[in-house]
Amino acid sequence: MVITNRPDESGQRTRNRLITLDDLQDFKAQLKTELKVELLAELKLVLADLVKPAEKKWLKSWEVKKLLGLSHGTLQTLRDNGTIPFSKVGGLFYYDPADIEREIERRKSLGRNRSGQFIPLKR
Numbered sequence: 001m002v003i004t005n006r007p008d009e010s011g012q013r014t015r016n017r018l019i020t021l022d023d024l025q026d027f028k029a030q031l032k033t034e035l036k037v038e039l040l041a042e043l044k045l046v047l048a049d050l051v052k053p054a055e056k057k058w059l060k061s062w063e064v065k066k067l068l069g070l071s072h073g074t075l076q077t078l079r080d081n082g083t084i085p086f087s088k089v090g091g092l093f094y095y096d097p098a099d100i101e102r103e104i105e106r107r108k109s110l111g112r113n114r115s116g117q118f119i120p121l122k123r
Contacts, residue, residue, distance in 0.1 A: 058087070058094040067100060068107070078103075 059067075064084070065075055078084040079093065084103055087094045 056097060059097055059100060061093045061095075064095050064100055068103065 061072075061075060064070070065072065068075075070078070075084075079086050084095060085099050
């Protein structure tokens with residue numbers, strides 16, 4: 001038997017209120033629930049920091065055309081003249097994202113024409 005002077009259900013402080021075993025079990029259940037919620041929230045934050053989306057190892061032609069704003073023919077020209085390295089597997093062309101990023105940076109330094117398109121490459 002435990003004696004306390006905490007408030008009762010009506011909010012009034014009473015002296016020598018008895019805490020029963022049921023009170024302690026209810027408190028334990030409530031505490032467990034609150035701890036689970038807090039731990040799950042903290043775990044989600046930690047996991048979100050650890051699990052970041054993996055970078056793509058290879059880009060397909062349509063992704064490169066979209067990133068660089070190129071037509072199919074222009075992308076083919078860039079492949080043909082060696083501006084953008086690629087790998088061909090089963091009829092599909094794959095590009096290293098680092099190579100595409102370099103090309104994007106290079107094109108930024110070249111500038112754009114009046115219509116907002118990249119200035120054509122001259123080799």
